[in-house]
Each structure stands twice: as structure tokens, then as C-alpha cells.
Amino acid sequence: MSGLRERQKADRHRRIIDAATALFREAGYEGAKIEAIAAQAEVSIGTIYNYYQNKGDILGAIVSMEVNEVLNAGRGVVAGPPANVGDALDTLIGIYIEHSLNYLSKEMWRQAMAISTQLPDSPFGQAYTALDRELTKQISALIVRLQELGLVRSDIDGPAVGELIFNNMNMMFIEFVKRDEARIPELRAAIRRQNRVLVAAIGSA
Amino acid sequence: MSGLRERQKADRHRRIIDAATALFREAGYEGAKIEAIAAQAEVSIGTIYNYYQNKGDILGAIVSMEVNEVLNAGRGVVAGPPANVGDALDTLIGIYIEHSLNYLSKEMWRQAMAISTQLPDSPFGQAYTALDRELTKQISALIVRLQELGLVRSDIDGPAVGELIFNNMNMMFIEFVKRDEARIPELRAAIRRQNRVLVAAIGSA
DNA sequence: AAGAAAAGTTGAACCAATTCTAAAATTGAG
DNA sequence: CTCAATTTTAGAATTGGTTCAACTTTTCTT
Numbered sequence: 001m002s003g004l005r006e007r008q009k010a011d012r013h014r015r016i017i018d019a020a021t022a023l024f025r026e027a028g029y030e031g032a033k034i035e036a037i038a039a040q041a042e043v044s045i046g047t048i049y050n051y052y053q054n055k056g057d058i059l060g061a062i063v064s065m066e067v068n069e070v071l072n073a074g075r076g077v078v079a080g081p082p083a084n085v086g087d088a089l090d091t092l093i094g095i096y097i098e099h100s101l102n103y104l105s106k107e108m109w110r111q112a113m114a115i116s117t118q119l120p121d122s123p124f125g126q127a128y129t130a131l132d133r134e135l136t137k138q139i140s141a142l143i144v145r146l147q148e149l150g151l152v153r154s155d156i157d158g159p160a161v162g163e164l165i166f167n168n169m170n171m172m173f174i175e176f177v178k179r180d181e182a183r184i185p186e187l188r189a190a191i192r193r194q195n196r197v198l199v200a201a202i203g204s205a
Numbered sequence: 206m207s208g209l210r211e212r213q214k215a216d217r218h219r220r221i222i223d224a225a226t227a228l229f230r231e232a233g234y235e236g237a238k239i240e241a242i243a244a245q246a247e248v249s250i251g252t253i254y255n256y257y258q259n260k261g262d263i264l265g266a267i268v269s270m271e272v273n274e275v276l277n278a279g280r281g282v283v284a285g286p287p288a289n290v291g292d293a294l295d296t297l298i299g300i301y302i303e304h305s306l307n308y309l310s311k312e313m314w315r316q317a318m319a320i321s322t323q324l325p326d327s328p329f330g331q332a333y334t335a336l337d338r339e340l341t342k343q344i345s346a347l348i349v350r351l352q353e354l355g356l357v358r359s360d361i362d363g364p365a366v367g368e369l370i371f372n373n374m375n376m377m378f379i380e381f382v383k384r385d386e387a388r389i390p391e392l393r394a395a396i397r398r399q400n401r402v403l404v405a406a407i408g409s410a
Numbered sequence: 411a412a413g414a415a416a417a418g419t420t421g422a423a424c425c426a427a428t429t430c431t432a433a434a435a436t437t438g439a440g
Numbered sequence: 441c442t443c444a445a446t447t448t449t450a451g452a453a454t455t456g457g458t459t460c461a462a463c464t465t466t467t468c469t470t
Contacts, residue, residue, distance in 0.1 A: 110325070113322050114319040114320070114323035115319070117318050117319045117379060117382075117383060118316060118319035120383035125383075129380075156402060157398070157401065157402060160398050160401065160402060163373070163399055164369070164373050164399045164400075167399075168368070168376075170372075170376055171372035172372065174322060175334075178325035179325070193365050194365045194372075195369075197361060197369070197406060197407065198402070198403060198406070201402060201403070201405070201407075202406075
């Protein structure tokens with residue numbers, strides 16, 4: 001059943017994403033006109049709108065790929081975390097943050113975040129919320145894993161702590177992408193400092 | 206020096222804000238056309254753009270008034286907090302959340318938040334970041350106040366804990382405005398649950 | 411293999427935010 | 441009071457995302 005139409009469709013999808021990725025990086029989100037993306041993808045404007053509901057969804061597709069990579073990279077840490085609560089958290093958060101600017105510029109992050117709050121019910125809006133939830137679950141899973149390993153007190157509300165840590169990290173990341181001059185090491189240090197009280201509180205005596 | 210021009214300017218500002226507030230609530234942010242705002246304010250389109258850089262800044266002016274009210278309401282709690290760490294935090298956060306939908310609809314909040322991350326350097330983007338910082342400082346101030354009162358251990362890093370609590374609350378509020386069916390009591394309960402571990406950890410023995 | 415139906419493509423037209431420029435109003439100096 | 445400088449206004453023109461009706465291409469049926 002892999003007819004011509006299927007293959008053409010997949011090919012067009014790829015061409016649109018490739019063209020958009022290149023133009024978003026070159027010209028920024030606003031600067032990348034739909035007309036230009038269409039031209040570079042060798043497709044008409046109408047076709048783009050047949051594949052994506054709006055400009056935001058194109059960026060959304062790119063962001064989703066990136067976040068999924070980050071989620072995958074995180075699995076390793078949850079499976080075999082450093083034998084110390086503070087280091088375990090710092091390692092996982094480090095993976096998230098260090099990967100974050102591989103493919104996406106800060107400007108692309110800003111736009112993506114803006115769109116996801118502006119249009120929470122659009123395809124991308126929903127996808128973004130789902131990805132955030134996955135990340136939260138991964139942090140919670142790490143806490144639970146550390147409980148199993150006896151590194152975190154077993155009477156701690158793991159999911160609640162996971163949410164707290166994720167939400168704080170996410171907010172810090174938002175502020176980070178809002179300031180072009182902000183740097184990763186400072187961001188990580190600030191988050192470590194914020195988590196310190198919590199780490200001390202949940203570590204088993 | 207309060208010439209005619211001064212008075213007219215203030216009057217036009219007010220008329221624009223009044224018209225925009227009404228139309229944003231009636232028709233939503235996107236639905237409120239600049240042309241309609243201009244007509245209702247009895248001002249031309251060009252004049253609106255002379256007073257505000259873009260549509261977002263008009264919303265920004267409205268949001269800023271609201272947040273300032275919240276900040277004021279919060280001062281009372283910091284000055285004389287409930288004699289219990291959990292209740293003190295819950296009271297302050299409660300004020301923030303309960304006030305939040307007085308003048309602004311969830312849709313207006315979504316737009317405002319989106320604009321502030323999309324254009325962090327626009328007048329409103331900077332104002333919004335500044336307001337967030339004020340709120341963070343207020344929560345930190347509450348923690349410090351509770352330390353003075355002997356209700357929070359004095360070896361705790363107050364500002365760090367304040368940031369953690371604000372960032373978590375803010376992220377929860379963002380998710381709250383993203384879902385029209387979300388309700389305030391559930392939001393508050395979720396935040397209380399997340400703060401519980403922290404409250405236990407910082408309370409003086 | 412031909413014709414009909416389904417699926418997809420195209421780009422010109424539409425709409426609303428923003429920009430631009432000429433005209434009007436206000437001010438202050440003489 | 442008058443007039444030139446300055447500020448402000450008006451609204452037509454521009455811009456770029458999005459829609460839509462006509463056209464093509466692919467697939468299905470016999």
C-alpha cells in the first residue's frame with residue numbers, strides 16, 4: 001500500500017521541514033516568509049497549509065523532534081542515575097539544557113513557547129503540553145528511582161517533587177531564552193542553588 | 206505646565222484603554238480589531254500606534270494595572286503573615302490567584318504571556334518580566350519575614366526558596382490559563398501539595 | 411485501458427496589523 | 441497677536457499570513 005501518493009506526501013513533508021528549518025535559522029521566525037518557505041520547498045503556499053494548519057505548526061514540528069531527542073537522552077539517566085540525589089538531578093537537568101540549543105535558536109524557542117500558550121488547542125499547542133508532561137514524568141520517575149535505590153526518603157511525595165523541580169526548571173529556561181545574553185553555566189548554577197534546599201530535604205538521612 | 210495637549214493626551218490614553226478593555230472582553234484579543242478599538246475610542250488608527258507600539262502593548266498596559274493591584278494586595282500578607290508557614294504561603298498565593306481573573310479573561314492572560322515571551326524587549330515584554338521579578342521578591346520577602354518571626358529555619362536560603370515557589374506557581378498558573386475548564390480550587394490544591402515537602406523542610410523544628 | 415471518484419495542489423484574493431505621509435492642531439517666541 | 445516650529449492626527453497604502461474555488465494527479469473500478 002506504499003503508493004506513489006504516500007511517498008510524495010512524505011517527501012513534501014520533509015522538504016517543507018527542511019526549508020523551514022533553514023529559513024528559521026537564517027532569517028528568524030518572523031523573517032521566514034511562508035512564500036519563501038514554499039519556494040525553497042518547491043511547493044505552493046496552499047500545499048503548506050494543507051500539511052500544517054499555520055506557520056506555528058511548522059515550527060512546532062521542528063521543536064517536537066528536538067524535545068523527543070532530549071527525552072530519549074534522559075532515559076539513560078533515569079535507568080542508571082549517579083549515586084547522589086543532587087548529582088542525579090543535576091545530570092538529568094544538564095542533559096535537557098545542554099541539548100536544548102542544538103537545533104533550535106533562542107528565538108525559535110521563544111516563538112514556540114509563545115505559540116503553545118497562545119493557541120493551546122492547536123496541534124502544536126497540544127503536542128507541546130504533552131511533551132512538558134513527559135518531561136515532568138521523567139523527573140518524577142528519577143525521584144522514584146532514587147527512592148527505590150534508598151537515596152531518597154520513601155515517605156516523600158515523588159510526583160509532587162518532580163513537578164516542583166520541573167516547573168522551576170522550565171520557568172528558568174523560559175527566562176533564559178528570553179535574554180539572548182544569558183549563558184548556560186549560569187542557568188545551571190542558578191537551578192542547582194534553587195534545588196539545594198529540596199535536595200537536602202528529600203535525601204535519606 | 207498642564208496645557209491642553211497634556212490633558213488631551215491623558216484623555217486619549219484613557220479612552221483607548223477603556224475601549225480596548227471592553228472589546229478584548231467582548232470579542233477576545235484577536236477578535237478586537239484595531240479599527241474597532243479606534244472607532245470606540247473616537248480616535249484614528251494612526252493615533253493608537255502613536256500611543257502604543259503595537260496591539261500587544263495595549264493589552265500589556267491593562268495587564269500591568271492588574272498585576273500591580275495584586276502586588277499591592279500581597280503587601281498586607283507579607284507585613285502580617287499567618288503564624289504558620291504553610292498557611293502564610295497559601296494565603297499569599299491565594300491572593301495572587303483569586304485576584305487574577307478579576308479584570309482579565311484567561312484568553313487575555315494567554316495572549317499577554319505569549320507576547321511577553323515572544324517580544325521580551327518590547328515595552329510590555331520588559332514590564333512583564335519586571336512584574337514577575339516583583340512577585341518573586343514578594344514571596345522571598347515573605348520567607349525572610351517568617352525567618353525573622355522564627356517560623357522558618359534561619360539557615361535556609363530564603364531568596365532561592367522564594368524563586369522556587371514563585372516559578373512553580375507561575376508555571377502552574379500558565380497551565381491553568383491554557384485550559385478553559387481548569388478551576389481555581391484545584392489549582393490551589395495542586396500548588397499546596399507541591400509546596401508541602403518544601404514547607405516541611407524549611408519550617409523550624 | 412478508460413472513465414469516474416477521490417485526494418491533493420495551486421495561486422490569486424482576502425483580511426487585519428502596521429507603516430507612512432500629508433494635513434491639522436498646539437505651542438511659544440517676538 | 442502672529443507665525444514658524446513642533447507635535448499629533450488621519451487614513452490610504454503596504455505587508456504577510458491564511459482561505460478558497462478551480463484545476464491536476466493518483467487511485468479505483470470494471
